[in-house]
Amino acid sequence: MPLLSLEMRPELSEVDMVVTSLKEAAGKALSEMKLATFEIALSEALTNAVRHGLASSEGSVAPDQPIKVTLSDSPRGLLIEIIDAGTQGPEDLYEDLASPEAIDLMAESGRGLSLIRHCVDDLTFEPAPGHNRLELLFHPDLET
Numbered sequence: 001m002p003l004l005s006l007e008m009r010p011e012l013s014e015v016d017m018v019v020t021s022l023k024e025a026a027g028k029a030l031s032e033m034k035l036a037t038f039e040i041a042l043s044e045a046l047t048n049a050v051r052h053g054l055a056s057s058e059g060s061v062a063p064d065q066p067i068k069v070t071l072s073d074s075p076r077g078l079l080i081e082i083i084d085a086g087t088q089g090p091e092d093l094y095e096d097l098a099s100p101e102a103i104d105l106m107a108e109s110g111r112g113l114s115l116i117r118h119c120v121d122d123l124t125f126e127p128a129p130g131h132n133r134l135e136l137l138f139h140p141d142l143e144t
Helices: 012-029 032-052 114-121
Strands: 002-008 065-073 077-084 122-128 131-138
Touching: 002 012, 012 032, 012 065, 012 077, 012 122, 032 065, 032 114, 032 131
Parallel strands: none
Antiparallel strands: 002 065, 065 077, 077 131, 122 131
């Protein structure tokens, strides 16, 4: 069941506001530690959607196409769905990534996919002509 659905302009200045809104909506369902990984994965995924999902299938920039973000509660946990209107990404985008120990946390780029993969409990990436769909799953692990 959707807890929150948003559309954001494909601009980096929008990322923090969307992350804050989704973090507030997810707050009671996740522990503090899990909420921190939620924030990291979501920030990286939205930043990637803005930076790499901007190009349309014709190769031109599509700044008028919003990025759709939905937070849902499911029997498996909290789901984040991110859909951009950019060029179809490669099917294996989230495969063969660096281990957590090999990620250079100070790097300005090149760490996002690995961080996302290691911060989530499950990930589904579905590229298609004209858009990409990324689903991030976070299992609840409430502290008692």
